[in-house]
Amino acid sequence: MAHEDHDAIYDLLAARGVSRRDFLKYCGSIAALLGLSQSFVPEIARAVNQAARLQPAVWLHGGACTGCTESMAQLGTPDIATVVLDILSLEFADTLSMAQGEDALAAAEAVFEREGEYILIYEGAVMKGFEGNALRVGGMTGLYELEHAAPGAAAIVAVGSCAVDGGFVMANPNPADATGVQAYLEEKGIDTPVINLPTCPMNPDWVVAVIVDVLLLGSLETGAILDKLDRFNRPKYIFSQTIHDNCPRRGHFENGNFVTEFGTEEEAKGYCLYKVGCKGPQTYTNCPIVRWNRKVSWCVESGAPCIGCGSLDWVDVGAPFLNRHRDLPLPNIGNTQPSTIAGVVAGVAAAGLAVHGIGMKATGRTSGGAPYEEMKERDRKRMKKGGGE
Ligand code: SF4
Numbered sequence: 389m390a391h392e393d394h395d396a397i398y399d400l401l402a403a404r405g406v407s408r409r410d411f412l413k414y415c416g417s418i419a420a421l422l423g424l425s426q427s428f429v430p431e432i433a434r435a436v437n438q439a440a441r442l443q444p445a446v447w448l449h450g451g452a453c454t455g456c457t458e459s460m461a462q463l464g465t466p467d468i469a470t471v472v473l474d475i476l477s478l479e480f481a482d483t484l485s486m487a488q489g490e491d492a493l494a495a496a497e498a499v500f501e502r503e504g505e506y507i508l509i510y511e512g513a514v515m516k517g518f519e520g521n522a523l524r525v526g527g528m529t530g531l532y533e534l535e536h537a538a539p540g541a542a543a544i545v546a547v548g549s550c551a552v553d554g555g556f557v558m559a560n561p562n563p564a565d566a567t568g569v570q571a572y573l574e575e576k577g578i579d580t581p582v583i584n585l586p587t588c589p590m591n592p593d594w595v596v597a598v599i600v601d602v603l604l605l606g607s608l609e610t611g612a613i614l615d616k617l618d619r620f621n622r623p624k625y626i627f628s629q630t631i632h633d634n635c636p637r638r639g640h641f642e643n644g645n646f647v648t649e650f651g652t653e654e655e656a657k658g659y660c661l662y663k664v665g666c667k668g669p670q671t672y673t674n675c676p677i678v679r680w681n682r683k684v685s686w687c688v689e690s691g692a693p694c695i696g697c698g699s700l701d702w703v704d705v706g707a708p709f710l711n712r713h714r715d716l717p718l719p720n721i722g723n724t725q726p727s728t729i730a731g732v733v734a735g736v737a738a739a740g741l742a743v744h745g746i747g748m749k750a751t752g753r754t755s756g757g758a759p760y761e762e763m764k765e766r767d768r769k770r771m772k773k774g775g776g777e
């Protein structure tokens with residue numbers, strides 16, 4: 389790496405009070421998240437440095453609570469991840485841009501003219517209801533804005549459950565006719581690659597990792613990205629292990645130490661939350677490792693059962709959230725991966741969950757605690773369709 393390449397980024401970082409050591413440490417955590425060895429750290433640092441000059445990004449909003457933006461904003465300043473996103477030239481964001489009105493829209497339009505060069509980050513559900521008259525900005529409807537921005541993007545990162553499959557916005561009876569970005573673009577024949585980052589909200593470190601991997605380390609250009617995504621276009625390096633696999637309360641689960649009611653001694657002792665509805669065993673994300681809010685904590689560590697927001701269709705399937713349920717949702721969010729991969733993923737996941745459930749029952753550890761929720765008819769149909777029953 390040329391010395392002058394380093395100077396540009398380290399000057400910028402120094403001005404924000406971030407040392408070279410902190411920056412390289414952060415690049416190391418991104419390498420770990422991507423499943424790369426630490427020898428890739430200089431490569432990641434170089435890629436981020438180049439991006440300062442090359443890679444504009446635009447952040448658009450669909451129907452959402454803006455929680456993903458909030459998650460990003462809670463990083464604080466000067467936080468290293470914020471700096472990295474600054475460096476990645478976030479040229480326009482509906483809620484974060486300093487520019488307003490025509491100036492802000494002109495900044496976005498200037499990016500859209502750079503076909504194939506920019507990344508589109510999309511937060512929130514696509515709202516097809518109300519005859520398309522939702523999410524108006526500068527006279528444009530939300531649907532027009534997405535259809536206008538998506539075709540020229542090098543890739544789209546759908547951040548948060550709502551952007552991935554409609555999230556809580558599409559909860560039954562779904563009056564907004566909400567759906568996810570990938571499914572909507574497939575309907576419209578727009579084939580820009582979509583990378584899905586569910587959870588509610590998404591984790592900002594995932595956004596940085598995906599940008600580094602897909603755009604800067606070139607896995608989109610080389611096609612390597614196809615091997616890195618699961619059937620739901622989620623990066624496997626984030627979404628291949630369950631919460632339960634990495635949960636610090638797992639020892640209590642194995643020993644049969646459960647919380648059966650909140651406000652009890654068992655809760656104070658930090659026992660396993662399975663019997664009060666924890667969906668950790670069937671939720672595939674690396675939340676216990678990556679953590680939230682400057683890595684301070686995450687749901688189970690702060691005492692709340694995982695409600696499964698990293699799964700798809702989690703609102704309709706998972707509610708009421710403090711009940712237990714044993715079903716694996718296999719929703720349709722669009723499917724750009726080969727059907728053979730889809731079959732294998734669905735089969736393995738369902739089999740794993742079934743074995744888990746049988747084991748729990750056989751050892752008598754499912755008694756007590758919150759009731760099981762009855763399987764909903766639409767979930768039964770969905771599971772059959774996905775071959776997962
Ligand atoms: S059931 Fe939940 S709280 Fe218990 S070990 Fe698994 S993930 Fe952790």
Ligand code: SF4
Pocket residue numbers: 587588631671673675686687688693694695696697698699
């Ligand atoms: S731990 Fe569970 S509920 Fe919490 S963010 Fe992760 S997937 Fe969502």
